[in-house]
Amino acid sequence: MNFLEERIVKDGIVKPGNVLKVDSFLNHQMDVALLDEIGREFKRRFADKKITKVLTIEASGIAIAYPVAREFGVPLVFAKKSKSINIEGEMYVAEVESFTHKNKNKVIVSKRFLGPDDHLLIIDDFLANGCALQGLITIAESAGATVEGLGIAIEKGFQIGGRVIRNFGYRLESLAIVDAMDVETGEITFRAQD
Amino acid sequence: MNFLEERIVKDGIVKPGNVLKVDSFLNHQMDVALLDEIGREFKRRFADKKITKVLTIEASGIAIAYPVAREFGVPLVFAKKSKSINIEGEMYVAEVESFTHKNKNKVIVSKRFLGPDDHLLIIDDFLANGCALQGLITIAESAGATVEGLGIAIEKGFQIGGRVIRNFGYRLESLAIVDAMDVETGEITFRAQD
Numbered sequence: 001m002n003f004l005e006e007r008i009v010k011d012g013i014v015k016p017g018n019v020l021k022v023d024s025f026l027n028h029q030m031d032v033a034l035l036d037e038i039g040r041e042f043k044r045r046f047a048d049k050k051i052t053k054v055l056t057i058e059a060s061g062i063a064i065a066y067p068v069a070r071e072f073g074v075p076l077v078f079a080k081k082s083k084s085i086n087i088e089g090e091m092y093v094a095e096v097e098s099f100t101h102k103n104k105n106k107v108i109v110s111k112r113f114l115g116p117d118d119h120l121l122i123i124d125d126f127l128a129n130g131c132a133l134q135g136l137i138t139i140a141e142s143a144g145a146t147v148e149g150l151g152i153a154i155e156k157g158f159q160i161g162g163r164v165i166r167n168f169g170y171r172l173e174s175l176a177i178v179d180a181m182d183v184e185t186g187e188i189t190f191r192a193q194d
Numbered sequence: 195m196n197f198l199e200e201r202i203v204k205d206g207i208v209k210p211g212n213v214l215k216v217d218s219f220l221n222h223q224m225d226v227a228l229l230d231e232i233g234r235e236f237k238r239r240f241a242d243k244k245i246t247k248v249l250t251i252e253a254s255g256i257a258i259a260y261p262v263a264r265e266f267g268v269p270l271v272f273a274k275k276s277k278s279i280n281i282e283g284e285m286y287v288a289e290v291e292s293f294t295h296k297n298k299n300k301v302i303v304s305k306r307f308l309g310p311d312d313h314l315l316i317i318d319d320f321l322a323n324g325c326a327l328q329g330l331i332t333i334a335e336s337a338g339a340t341v342e343g344l345g346i347a348i349e350k351g352f353q354i355g356g357r358v359i360r361n362f363g364y365r366l367e368s369l370a371i372v373d374a375m376d377v378e379t380g381e382i383t384f385r386a387q388d
Contacts, residue, residue: 023304024307028303029247029269029271029304029307030263030272032268059253060256063270063272066229066256066260074226075224075225077223078222078224080253109222110223112223
């Protein structure tokens with residue numbers, strides 16, 4: 001097990017409905033030292049790529065993307081989930097449906113911050129059905145930017161998102177892929193990775 | 195001028211309706227090196243305080259709070275603006291009205307992550323009317339935690355939020371206090387600080 005898998009086993013909680021709670025260290029209360037280690041790991045995995053910007057989506061994605069952008073020494077851009085009156089002018093827009101919240105959101109990024117010269121590393125904390133990631137990819141493609149790769153902290157391997165994105169030919173790296181969870185015993189089965 | 199004031203003059207844009215756009219470096223696209231410097235500056239200003247957790251509110255607050263939590267070596271907790279089905283059990287709740295978005299939000303933090311032993315530094319990117327900060331203070335008080343201070347990147351000094359919070363006796367440090375903005379000339383007047 002890698003450092004993130006070990007932490008999930010230690011502090012993650014399996015709940016009914018295939019819910020994995022990691023809110024004590026990843027997406028409500030955050031262990032910054034762990035996140036810094038996640039940043040270093042993504043830098044290692046995408047060291048062969050020339051990245052110009054890290055793209056993520058609010059809110060918890062920001063805390064994963066921050067140390068990644070820091071490692072690459074590039075700006076962080078986060079997509080917003082609703083139109084703000086402080087965002088004006090032309091925007092890239094994609095509509096995504098949240099698996100967690102069961103609602104549709106418009107995901108937006110200002111056109112001033114993504115363009116054809118950008119080589120993007122897309123980062124998020126969770127990948128389940130992949131709707132948020134698909135929205136970010138759509139926005140990147142709309143901008144004419146190059147998606148160099150996608151980095152996820154925790155992928156639910158028993159849901160379809162990861163397969164879809166890999167099938168489209170994108171390089172997707174998930175630090176922990178959960179293939180099964182047992183709500184009775186709390187046991188979590190990770191996919192073996194190189 | 196300090197480093198943040200200089201950056202606001204360089205890249206901030208004054209818009210009608212007392213809007214200061216800093217979305218190219220602070221709250222949409224983010225300059226991680228600048229944010230790291232903000233983290234170091236808050237560590238310097240609150241060096242006399244024993245901080246156990248940094249508390250902020252999604253979304254852009256997370257990117258300011260991250261380097262602050264990193265400097266203090268403590269966890270980051272961010273309040274969420276709407277009830278998520280992944281958050282269960284008892285929560286601290288405060289209702290806040292957004293000046294920017296003109297709507298009311300319930301701000302929530304799980305009771306598992308704040309308690310009477312906590313000494314909090316509350317961080318956010320913007321302070322205008324202060325509703326979000328008041329919500330965070332309410333949550334901290336509900337938890338029985340001690341609010342050691344509040345750190346803001348940009349305060350709109352011509353709006354009421356900062357005065358209210360200081361009047362309540364809280365120690366509020368804003369790295370840049372904008373006392374006036376001229377939409378015709380783009381000129382920004384900062385309050386002199388020690």
